[in-house]
Amino acid sequence: MELPSQIDEIGGIGALAERLLSMWTQDSRLHTLATPPGADAAGASDLLLERFELHEAVSEPFRLTLQVLMLDAHVPLKQLCGQALTLRTQLADGGHVLRSGIVTEARALHADGGFARKALTLQPWIALLAHTLNSRIWQDRSLIDIVDDVLSQHPDLAVWRWDEGVAEHVAQGLFARNGGQRAYCVQHRESDLDFLQRLLAEEGVAWRVEESDDAPAGHGLVFFVHSQAQPQDPTSAGGWGAGMGLVGAGIRFHASPGQDSQASQDSIHALGHERRLGPTAHTVLGWDHKAHAAIAAEVPSRPDWGPEGDQGVAQLTPWLAQYDPTSGYLFGTPDEARFAATLLQQAEEARTLRWMGRGNVRTLRAGTWVAVATDGGLFGGVSGAHGDIPELFVTRVHAIGVNTLPKAARGDHADPKDHSDHIAFADAADDTDAGAHSSELQPLAARTGHACAFEAATRAQPWRPALQDGTGRRLRPRPTAAGPQTAIVVGPQGQLSPSGADDIHTDAMGRVRVRFHWQGGWQSDAPRGAEALDSCWLRVQQRLAGAAMGHQFIPRIGQEVLVGFLGNDIDRPVVIASLYNGQGESGIAPTPAGLTHDGADAGGAPRAAGAAGVSAALAQSSDHTPASQMNLIGEGAGGHSPAWHGAAPGAATEGNPGQANAAALSGVKSQEFGGSGHNQLVLDDTPQQLRARLHTTQAQTWLEMGHLLHQADNHRGSLRGQGLELRTDAWGGLRAARGLLLSTYSLRPAGGSGLGISPEPAGDNAAGIALARQMQQLTQAFHQAASTHQTVGLASGVQASRDLALSLRGSVGTRSLNDAVQDAQARNTASTSPASSASSASSGSATVPHLADPHIALVGQAGVGLTAGQDVHLSSQGTTILASGQDSHWAVGGQARVHTGQAIGVLAGAVQPGGADASGQAAAGKGLTLIAAQGAIDLQAQNGPAQVAAQQTLEIKTAQGVVNIAAAKRVVLAVSGGAGITLEGGQLTVQCPGKITVRAGQKSMVGPGTITWQMPNMPRSTYQFEPEAPFPFSV
Structure with missing residues (x-):
């Protein structure tokens, strides 16, 4: 503010100096300057105060502007700044009122001879806090704790006290749930003054300045909440x-x-x-x-406001x-x-x-x-x-003081202005104005x-402070965070790197703690006062979150994250993303500074050692060995490089340091706690080589689809094939409770130039249904043939094949989910929904295939190969049917055994003879061939008769041995003409209706003889199933 002066009207500062020295004594001045007790401010008595102007308000640093004369015109301004001064104003009763402050601004106005006029600005010590700028965090601290902590860092000036009632007000106020403690409070790029003003206004705590003889600057602050109780x-x-x-x-x-x-x-x-x-x-x-x-x-x-009963105001x-x-x-x-x-x-x-x-x-x-x-x-x-x-209650003061010159000094230079007693009020909308302009106070002050x-x-x-930004009259009206910030996730003790398998530090809500880059604790920096080295628990943004569902990502210790702020409030942080902050080894440009990719520059000079090391690292990678995954920032410890950095697009072949990775890999990759294992979902978008892999290093288990490759971290290796691969080095299981279809029949291709996606439904099994019908027809035909030829039929097989064919034809309606569920539960082969049936009749596409029973349908277009290194087990609780439209062959390297609980029926030749088989040999007339290339053939009926019958000739021959026919009671050889031989007991009876012809070269009749023959021992046993379990095992 430019202060008016009348000194130039009395002959200049040189003439004034002589009069002031002789007439303007200390006792004759209304306002004087002094040094506060204990303050080091030499020369205050040499400052002759002419006038001052004061602006003061509750919860604001006052501004006291002094216009002084100095006896020494050569005193530099910098010597005045920072001095503590006290303005002493004499009262009518002879006492004094004091107002102390610190010189925060000094200006040189005029100088003449040995005198100089200066303008000095005094402010309370708290105004100096506006020149600070800090960023720090407090946790579990009350407003009183935080203010004390901030002010205690200025011990040379700061003196303050808390009025009665403040502690109770804070404890039972805005944060009463924590006893008044703020769980988390941040000062970020704010001056100490702005920060304290914001906190105090938010909790309704005001402050004023009071004089104090014990204060270094002669004054202190009083924080209060009860304006009625102030002095x-x-x-x-x-x-x-x-x-x-x-x-x-x-x-x-x-x-x-x-x-x-x-x-x-x-x-x-x-x-x-x-x-x-x-x-x-x-x-x-x-x-x-x-x-x-x-x-x-x-x-x-x-x-x-408003007159009583005024309806307009009431409305x-x-x-x-x-x-x-x-x-x-x-x-x-x-x-x-x-x-x-x-x-x-x-x-x-x-x-x-x-x-x-x-x-x-x-x-x-x-x-x-x-x-x-x-x-x-x-x-x-x-x-x-x-x-x-x-x-x-006085909230704002605007004062002007003038040291009136003696009459001899004033001479004829009285103020000619007319001093009106009328007061001019400030604009009511402007709370920052003192209430009156200086020009209206100057005549009275003069x-x-x-x-x-x-x-x-x-x-x-009650009086509550309010800042210009609205704090105090609104809840946090302005943003205190300019935007997101980066931070590092820390551990339980604030550590920046994990220890062993303790890679994660979180709570029951999946929250983490972080350290911002502007916090203390980095390297040798130590926190000041009660500052915290980390943040509070921060919620982590998930792409999807709901009741027992959603994404789950918890940042690890040492990871860099991006922290946003709810409502741009610096006290409401939330983790919104994680960041890579490293560089993979192959992230170096392949030809820096003119160097070629092979390690030499354009002139043939050897390539730099660092670049050669990168090539060597890349060359070490293979199908099963990762390389170039180290981070190049901070010697490997300065950050985290991407999992698939894609900076090595060269061919991954011998002699080339590339990894065939042109940054086409994306997906998700986790890391084992304290180990090198991982889980990952890799999406490879390399042109014409699309691939997706779901992989865990535990037992090297993965599902890979598309262009199958070997992959070792960033290395895209050699080809494994095209299609789908599901593998594991450990145990595996595939379970489908409602049925499973495995088929090598392709679906009908889509027309047009689309993506090649078939319009057929996923469960389409037309080929399997057709084959099942063939099996059903074949089973029915041979069952009839077995009945005709009086052998064991395929009654149970007929029913089982019919049930299978029916189950495979199951379908459900597509009109609604309820229709589909009802059709599936009813095992329908056509939708029962009227709407679906009507639509199916018109369009034929209102139902989709759905197995009616939980079958495993295994359908191979060219065949099904079932091999085992040791055993193959085929077991069914009901019927096992093996049917083939042409030939079935069993080739057994060891023994073939067929055991049944009931009958075994073998029927051959039931079909008319056809042409030659694949070997060119006709199958007609083969019948049933039972040959033992080695060993004996043993046929026994241990509990009943055995019949061998032939429509034509029956031959029993031995090439080298003997044919023995023995019976325990009787042996009868007979022909249809009536002739026969009967051996029974000890007698031989030969009988015939015609003559008996005996031809022999020699006939001999001797005495009786006996032949002893060992009859077979026929065992008897019965195996009975339990009634509750009609099979040796139950499912």
């Missing part, structure tokens, strides 16, 4: 009639100001007030993400309300929300009625209260604690040496 102004407390025989209390309202500074009592010369409309209610709303519930509270006000009340939802977890209970809304409402109500006045009260300070009195003891009918005398204007609120109304 009374000394002039108001002394009473305007004190010392004059008059009775009264408070500051006198006197419309005619005195003519000099020696008036018996300072007074208020003009006083008025204004009212403004304000909100009639405050509603706040927050969100508790743990309880999944909104927290809201509404606090109404008592609007004191305004319902909708003059403020609804202020907040992001994040600002308050956790309805009581806390109600507390926050009450603070907002109190801040508004304190500003709807504003008092403004002007006078020459030298003791007036912001943060104190005054009582105003008139000769009659009344003013404006406003009641106070002392009857009808209004009590006002006559009396001091003039002031002030703003005040009714003392009974």
